[in-house]
Amino acid sequence: MSSTDERRFEVLRAIVSDFVATQEPIGSKTLVDRHNLGVSSATIRNDMAALEAEGYITQPHTSSGRIPTDKGYRRFVDKIAEVKPLSVPERRAILGFLEGGVDLDDVLRRAVRLLAQLTRQVAVVQYPTLSASSVRHLEVVPLTPARLLLVVITDSGRVDQRIVELGDVIGEDDLGTLRDLLAGALEGKRLAAASIAVSELADDAPPELRNAVIRSATVLVETLVEHPEERLVLGGTSNLTRNVADFSLPGSLRSVLEALEEQVVVLKLLASTQDNGRVVVRIGEETQAEKMRGTSVISTGYGTADTIFGGMGVLGPTRMDYPGTIATVAAVARYVGEVIGER
Structure with missing residues (x-):
C-alpha cells in the first residue's frame, strides 16, 4: 500500500471512529483538531474527496461533514490487523x-x-443444533417394575426424559442387561447414528428382553430423530x-x-x-x-x-x-x- 493510500485509510479510520462515538458527520477541521494525521487541512480535504469518490464515505446533507458508507465500514473491518484481547x-x-x-x-x-x-x-x-450433538450418557431409572424413565444426555447439554411402559415386569438383572444394551448402542454416537444403532438392537436381543428392547428403542428413536424448531x-x-x-x-x-x-x-x-x-x-x-x-x-x-x-x-x-x-x-x-x- 502506498503512503497516500495508508494516509487515506487513516483518515477513513478517524472518520469511522469519530462517527461511531458522536453520531455526527465529521468535517476536515474536526479531523485536524482531534487526530494527529501529520498533514495540512487541505490535504485532509483532498483525501476526503478521494474517499468519497471511491464510495467509502458520503455526505448526508449539503454543507455537512462525512459519514462512513457500508463499503467504508467493510474496508475498516478488513484492515483490523488483530483484535485487542480482553483483559x-x-x-x-x-x-x-x-x-x-x-x-x-x-x-x-x-x-x-x-x-x-x-x-x-x-x-x-x-x-x-441436534445434528451436531452426540449422546454422552443414557440413564435408565426404574419407576415401577414395569415402567422405566430413560434419560438421554447429549454433549451439548441437552437432556431428554422419556417414560417407557414395558407391559411386563422386569427383574433387576434383566434391567442391568437392558441398560447395558441401550447404552452400548447410544453412547458416543451422533444422534442420527445412535437412532440407527438402537433401532437394530431387537434383532440380537435375548428372547426374554426382546419386548422391553423394542419398547425402549421405539421411545429412544422418537427422541433422537425428533427435530423441534x-x-x-x-x-x-x-x-x-x-x-x-x-x-x-x-x-x-x-x-x-x-x-x-x-x-x-x-x-x-x-x-x-x-x-x-x-x-x-x-x-x-x-x-x-x-x-x-x-x-x-x-x-x-x-x-x-x-x-x-x-x-x-x-x-x-x-x-x-x-x-x-x-x-x-x-x-x-x-x-x-x-x-x-x-x-
Missing part, C-alpha cells in the same frame, strides 16, 4: 458468570445477557431503541424488529457460521436480508475443539464499535463452548 479480569469475570449457570438454558441466557450488556447491541444465541435466545432488543437515529429510513427499525421476532433470518445467518473461533462480520446488504438493511451482524460458532454446537453474535446498526464487539463476541463464544463442553 485477564474481564475474561475471568465472563467465565465465572457463565460457570454459574445451572443448566444449558441458564448458560445460554447468561451468555445473551453478557453480550447485550458488553456490546450494547442485540445479542442472539442459537440453541445447540430451532430456537434462539435473544437479549438487549431495547438497545435498538437507543439507536433510533441510525434507522433513518421509514419502517427500517420495524423491519429489523420483525426479523428478530420471526427468527428465520437470524437463524440462517448464525447457521452459516460454522467455524469455531472465526468471527464473521456482515455489514448492511451483506446480510442478504431486506429486513436487515442498515444493520451489521457479528457472529461466530461456539462449541468444543471437535464440534460446533451453534452460532452466537450481536446485531445492531452499522455504526458500531467493530473492534470491541468482535473481541467480545469471540471471548463469550469461547467460554460458552468451554462451559457447555465440560458438563
Whole structure:
C-alpha cells in the first residue's frame, strides 16, 4: 500500500471512529483538531474527496461533514490487523458468570445477557443444533417394575426424559442387561447414528428382553430423530431503541424488529457460521436480508475443539464499535463452548 493510500485509510479510520462515538458527520477541521494525521487541512480535504469518490464515505446533507458508507465500514473491518484481547479480569469475570449457570438454558441466557450488556447491541444465541450433538450418557431409572424413565444426555447439554411402559415386569438383572444394551448402542454416537444403532438392537436381543428392547428403542428413536424448531435466545432488543437515529429510513427499525421476532433470518445467518473461533462480520446488504438493511451482524460458532454446537453474535446498526464487539463476541463464544463442553 502506498503512503497516500495508508494516509487515506487513516483518515477513513478517524472518520469511522469519530462517527461511531458522536453520531455526527465529521468535517476536515474536526479531523485536524482531534487526530494527529501529520498533514495540512487541505490535504485532509483532498483525501476526503478521494474517499468519497471511491464510495467509502458520503455526505448526508449539503454543507455537512462525512459519514462512513457500508463499503467504508467493510474496508475498516478488513484492515483490523488483530483484535485487542480482553483483559485477564474481564475474561475471568465472563467465565465465572457463565460457570454459574445451572443448566444449558441458564448458560445460554447468561451468555445473551453478557453480550447485550458488553456490546450494547442485540445479542442472539442459537440453541445447540441436534445434528451436531452426540449422546454422552443414557440413564435408565426404574419407576415401577414395569415402567422405566430413560434419560438421554447429549454433549451439548441437552437432556431428554422419556417414560417407557414395558407391559411386563422386569427383574433387576434383566434391567442391568437392558441398560447395558441401550447404552452400548447410544453412547458416543451422533444422534442420527445412535437412532440407527438402537433401532437394530431387537434383532440380537435375548428372547426374554426382546419386548422391553423394542419398547425402549421405539421411545429412544422418537427422541433422537425428533427435530423441534430451532430456537434462539435473544437479549438487549431495547438497545435498538437507543439507536433510533441510525434507522433513518421509514419502517427500517420495524423491519429489523420483525426479523428478530420471526427468527428465520437470524437463524440462517448464525447457521452459516460454522467455524469455531472465526468471527464473521456482515455489514448492511451483506446480510442478504431486506429486513436487515442498515444493520451489521457479528457472529461466530461456539462449541468444543471437535464440534460446533451453534452460532452466537450481536446485531445492531452499522455504526458500531467493530473492534470491541468482535473481541467480545469471540471471548463469550469461547467460554460458552468451554462451559457447555465440560458438563
